[in-house]
Amino acid sequence: MQLINFIFKKLLILLFSLFLVASLTFFLLKSIPGDPFSQEQAVPEEIIKSMKAYYGLDEPWHIQYFKYLKGIATWNLGPSFKYEGRTVNEIISEGAPVSFILGAEALILAIIFGITLGSIAAIKRCRFPDHVCMIMAVIGISIPNFILATFLQYFFSMKLGILPVARWGSFTQSILPSISLSALPMAFIARLTRGNMVEVLEQDYVMTAKSKGLPLFLIVTRHVLKNSLLTVVTYLAPLCSGILTGSFVVEKIFGIPGLGGWFVTSITNRDYTVIMGVTMFYSSVLMTSVFLVDLIYYFLDPRIKLIPRSASHG
Amino acid sequence: MDKIEDLFIPCKDKNLHLQKVSFVSISFWEDAWIRFKKNKLAFGSLIFLLILIFMAILGPFISNHTYFETHLHLKNEKPSKEFWFGTDELGRDIFTRIWWGARISLFVGISAAFIDMIIGVFYGAFSGLSGGKTDEIMMRFADILHSLPYLLVVILLMVVMGPGIPTIILAMTITGWINMARIVRAQILQLKELDFVLAARSLGAGFSRILIQHLIPNTLGSVITTMTLTIPAAIFTEAFLSFLGLGVQAPIASWGTMASDGLSALRYYPWRLFFPAAFISLTMLSFNLVGDGLRDALDPRLRS
Amino acid sequence: MTPLLQVKKLKVSFKHHFKKIDAVREVSFDLLPKQTVAIVGESGCGKSVLIKAILKLFSSSASIQAEKILYGGLDLNLLTEQELQKIRGKEIGVIFQDPMTSLNPTMKIGDQILENILLHKKSASFQEAKNEVLNLLALVGITDPAIRYYQYPHELSGGMRQRVMIAIALAPSPKILIADEPTTALDVTIQAQILSLLKKIQETRGTSILLITHDLSIVAGFCDKVMVMYAGKIVEVSDTASLFKDPKHPYTIKLLKSLPRLDVQPNTFLQAIGGVPPDLSTEIQGCSFAPRCFATMEVCTRFCPPSFGLEQRECACWLLDPRATKVKQ
Numbered sequence: 047m048q049l050i051n052f053i054f055k056k057l058l059i060l061l062f063s064l065f066l067v068a069s070l071t072f073f074l075l076k077s078i079p080g081d082p083f084s085q086e087q088a089v090p091e092e093i094i095k096s097m098k099a100y101y102g103l104d105e106p107w108h109i110q111y112f113k114y115l116k117g118i119a120t121w122n123l124g125p126s127f128k129y130e131g132r133t134v135n136e137i138i139s140e141g142a143p144v145s146f147i148l149g150a151e152a153l154i155l156a157i158i159f160g161i162t163l164g165s166i167a168a169i170k171r172c173r174f175p176d177h178v179c180m181i182m183a184v185i186g187i188s189i190p191n192f193i194l195a196t197f198l199q200y201f202f203s204m205k206l207g208i209l210p211v212a213r214w215g216s217f218t219q220s221i222l223p224s225i226s227l228s229a230l231p232m233a234f235i236a237r238l239t240r241g242n243m244v245e246v247l248e249q250d251y252v253m254t255a256k257s258k259g260l261p262l263f264l265i266v267t268r269h270v271l272k273n274s275l276l277t278v279v280t281y282l283a284p285l286c287s288g289i290l291t292g293s294f295v296v297e298k299i300f301g302i303p304g305l306g307g308w309f310v311t312s313i314t315n316r317d318y319t320v321i322m323g324v325t326m327f328y329s330s331v332l333m334t335s336v337f338l339v340d341l342i343y344y345f346l347d348p349r350i351k352l353i354p355r356s357a358s359h360g
Numbered sequence: 361m362d363k364i365e366d367l368f369i370p371c372k373d374k375n376l377h378l379q380k381v382s383f384v385s386i387s388f389w390e391d392a393w394i395r396f397k398k399n400k401l402a403f404g405s406l407i408f409l410l411i412l413i414f415m416a417i418l419g420p421f422i423s424n425h426t427y428f429e430t431h432l433h434l435k436n437e438k439p440s441k442e443f444w445f446g447t448d449e450l451g452r453d454i455f456t457r458i459w460w461g462a463r464i465s466l467f468v469g470i471s472a473a474f475i476d477m478i479i480g481v482f483y484g485a486f487s488g489l490s491g492g493k494t495d496e497i498m499m500r501f502a503d504i505l506h507s508l509p510y511l512l513v514v515i516l517l518m519v520v521m522g523p524g525i526p527t528i529i530l531a532m533t534i535t536g537w538i539n540m541a542r543i544v545r546a547q548i549l550q551l552k553e554l555d556f557v558l559a560a561r562s563l564g565a566g567f568s569r570i571l572i573q574h575l576i577p578n579t580l581g582s583v584i585t586t587m588t589l590t591i592p593a594a595i596f597t598e599a600f601l602s603f604l605g606l607g608v609q610a611p612i613a614s615w616g617t618m619a620s621d622g623l624s625a626l627r628y629y630p631w632r633l634f635f636p637a638a639f640i641s642l643t644m645l646s647f648n649l650v651g652d653g654l655r656d657a658l659d660p661r662l663r664s
Numbered sequence: 665m666t667p668l669l670q671v672k673k674l675k676v677s678f679k680h681h682f683k684k685i686d687a688v689r690e691v692s693f694d695l696l697p698k699q700t701v702a703i704v705g706e707s708g709c710g711k712s713v714l715i716k717a718i719l720k721l722f723s724s725s726a727s728i729q730a731e732k733i734l735y736g737g738l739d740l741n742l743l744t745e746q747e748l749q750k751i752r753g754k755e756i757g758v759i760f761q762d763p764m765t766s767l768n769p770t771m772k773i774g775d776q777i778l779e780n781i782l783l784h785k786k787s788a789s790f791q792e793a794k795n796e797v798l799n800l801l802a803l804v805g806i807t808d809p810a811i812r813y814y815q816y817p818h819e820l821s822g823g824m825r826q827r828v829m830i831a832i833a834l835a836p837s838p839k840i841l842i843a844d845e846p847t848t849a850l851d852v853t854i855q856a857q858i859l860s861l862l863k864k865i866q867e868t869r870g871t872s873i874l875l876i877t878h879d880l881s882i883v884a885g886f887c888d889k890v891m892v893m894y895a896g897k898i899v900e901v902s903d904t905a906s907l908f909k910d911p912k913h914p915y916t917i918k919l920l921k922s923l924p925r926l927d928v929q930p931n932t933f934l935q936a937i938g939g940v941p942p943d944l945s946t947e948i949q950g951c952s953f954a955p956r957c958f959a960t961m962e963v964c965t966r967f968c969p970p971s972f973g974l975e976q977r978e979c980a981c982w983l984l985d986p987r988a989t990k991v992k993q
């Protein structure tokens with residue numbers, strides 16, 4: 047019963063937030079003075095009129111608004127402004143899978159290495175491995191991903207020639223981009239894991255585990271990890287957000303035909319329908335991931351789940 | 361030296377001085393400063409930042425070039441005695457432009473962090489102290505705003521508002537204050553249960569007085585730390601925007617625009633990207649180290 | 665009888681914020697088979713540090729020096745971490761002070777006991793081990809073991825959690841059980857139950873018990889031998905009866921006077937011991953109790969008293985030196 051309530055509330059918030067984003071995007075872009083066609087040179091009046099009719103720009107704004115919302119609800123995002131004959135839906139369905147694969151690679155890298163580095167730092171705290179890991183982590187959060195990406199590209203592709211410079215398709219082509227994309231989240235996760243794990247390692251039950259004669263590896267994997275990772279789970283949502291926005295620059299630098307690249311292009315071109323459509327797509331993906339993370343968190347912490355059933359204390 | 365046999369007599373002075381509790385009492389801020397100084401990385405970064413600010417002010421006057429002068433016959437020159445950091449594709453002196461960029465990036469970063477701080481502190485403190493329905497509504501509103509991906513919001517706003525320093529700062533601060541508000545609110549929630557608030561109330565202090573005189577000063581530690589850590593994020597956002605072409609316009613140089621220009625020439629004229637990239641990274645790194653150092657120094661649990 | 669555990673000249677110090685803290689200043693004692701020994705002292709006197717040093721259980725860096733720590737012919741101080749892991753749990757078990765924080769909150773209690781069985785009896789099958797857990801739960805007095813097995817620590821009461829801790833420590837049948845303030849975190853009524861459980865275990869299994877406590881009153885009727893600890897050193901060793909009847913060290917005398925007792929005139933004031941324990945980060949010249957003692961002599965402030973033995977008892981106090989005049993008790 048508690049669970050249904052919980053899900054229902056979260057879903058409601060999700061839908062409301064999406065509505066908010068849609069409306070905000072619409073009104074924001076509508077507020078730009080002039081119309082998109084005034085930038086074109088010397089287009090005859092009738093053509094402008096018919097283009098406006100095609101894009102529905104000649105109707106009063108509240109009609110446009112409702113059509114827009116209806117479009118989102120039915121997942122029909124309209125035609126692109128700048129690319130003849132292409133719809134926003136097409137652009138998204140071409141670019142999204144590419145970005146998804148890149149993002150997933152970066153995510154896995156960040157989680158695995160982040161947790162490992164953070165754990166090593168926590169276990170060997172205040173000694174050499176800890177300092178090394180944490181310095182690497184600070185550098186990781188301080189170097190912007192586009193700088194790291196260009197540096198990797200320069201060094202490994204242009205100078206050393208051992209990895210491909212750009213484009214997409216083979217596994218080796220995905221190595222440098224996913225490393226660039228995963229650096230910041232990896233560093234964050236490492237710091238979070240270390241912070242949490244240091245606290246857990248100070249707990250009495252770790253002392254109990256040690257007194258049983260358990261070797262360090264078992265102490266960490268059985269008793270420490272699960273209790274340290276809850277905070278990392280809460281970070282998952284901002285993590286996805288960061289990887290998503292990071293993809294804009296990384297895809298641009300490596301020439302990857304993903305959605306991020308398209309988004310950047312549409313911004314430079316002021317292709318408003320694409321901007322709006324992709325924004326809605328991104329927001330839906332991110333807000334859904336927040337919702338899923340909340341759900342995971344709810345299931346992971348037994349104290350939240352079990353408190354109603356507890357026996358008497360003391 | 362007495363012989364030990366003679367010492368079996370009642371004692372006159374019992375080393376009672378050993379019983380005195382001895383520790384020197386120093387204020388919270390003094391203690392924090394001492395701890396901060398002990399952290400060599402943090403302290404070193406602070407020195408670096410001070411030098412950077414100094415150079416940002418004086419740097420453009422050191423070389424005898426301006427940031428906008430073009431020397432078209434000397435474009436894309438390697439670093440030399442004449443142009444210490446080389447020239448860009450329009451023959452402009454990169455050294456001077458770096459310090460101009462420093463002014464822009466630092467100004468944008470610090471202003472945005474400062475505005476975030478003001479809005480966030482008051483929003484969070486007000487919400488936290490009010491409690492009840494007001495707190496719930498205010499935080500719900502903030503949560504919904506926060507669920508929009510930050511960079512996405514900033515990008516959209518820049519598309520709408522057009523480039524320029526004021527618009528960048530505005531775009532960054534519209535949702536950037538939420539983090540600070542949450543932190544301040546959490547602190548206030550803890551503090552308001554403490555007895556000194558009860559004491560103030562029973563002496564007749566009103567809501568705003570308690571807020572301004574009692575609670576906010578006690579949150580200063582977290583506020584300063586968070587603000588220090590917001591600056592590198594703001595510098596990053598500006599660089600990111602400029603990289604996408606949404607930042608400041610030519611001929612004004614920000615590190616982000618310089619990096620963006622330098623990218624296309626990476627293969628043949630790497631110094632054009634190297635200098636802005638290095639400065640962005642080092643500055644962000646320094647602010648992060650100082651912020652970390654502040655966080656550790658101001659943590660009351662670690663007081664010795 | 666050869667002692668089960670022999671500790672000789674153990675010293676433990678920590679480095680904390682560039683200061684060196686001597687938590688244990690030189691301790692020697694023996695533990696015989698089937699013997700129950702109590703180590704009694706105030707908070708901060710080093711008793712918990714002492715037992716953690718024996719098994720090297722510290723999480724932060726501590727400097728442990730000893731002439732020897734002998735168990736079963738092995739010097740524990742010289743063993744590697746892997747070799748120590750074989751001793752921990754299986755030969756020497758530990759019961760910690762606060763059962764709420766000493767149990768993993770996200771692991772079922774049955775599994776926590778099971779872990780200790782499977783770790784040391786590699787040949788046991790899963791089902792055998794599980795039955796063993798249920799037996800242990802019943803042995804320590806937990807009702808409905810089959811249901812309790814699947815519960816989490818926060819679902820049990822304090823007394824039950826401590827029983828689970830005892831079950832965990834008992835599971836590999838160790839020869840020595842170290843109980844670090846096992847009753848401090850519990851209500852007084854539960855304290856008695858836990859103590860009698862420990863006594864029962866000691867009698868049925870013949871385990872030696874090393875009991876750490878700050879509360880002298882639980883020692884009577886439970887332990888054979890008592891060691892009184894102050895500021896990192898053992899100041900008096902005695903069998904329990906003699907200690908209560910005729911304490912020798914001024915600290916022990918004062919401790920006993922501060923306990924509420926039934927055999928004293930009503931309306932007698934409890935006497936607190938004035939002063940504070942010494943700062944362990946500084947060198948202490950002379951006897952560490954001297955500033956708070958009622959019978960201090962000049963020699964006490966200059967030289968540290970050695971341990972004087974009489975019959976089976978020991979006491980580190982200059983008053984026992986034959987050269988001391990009879991200063992009033």
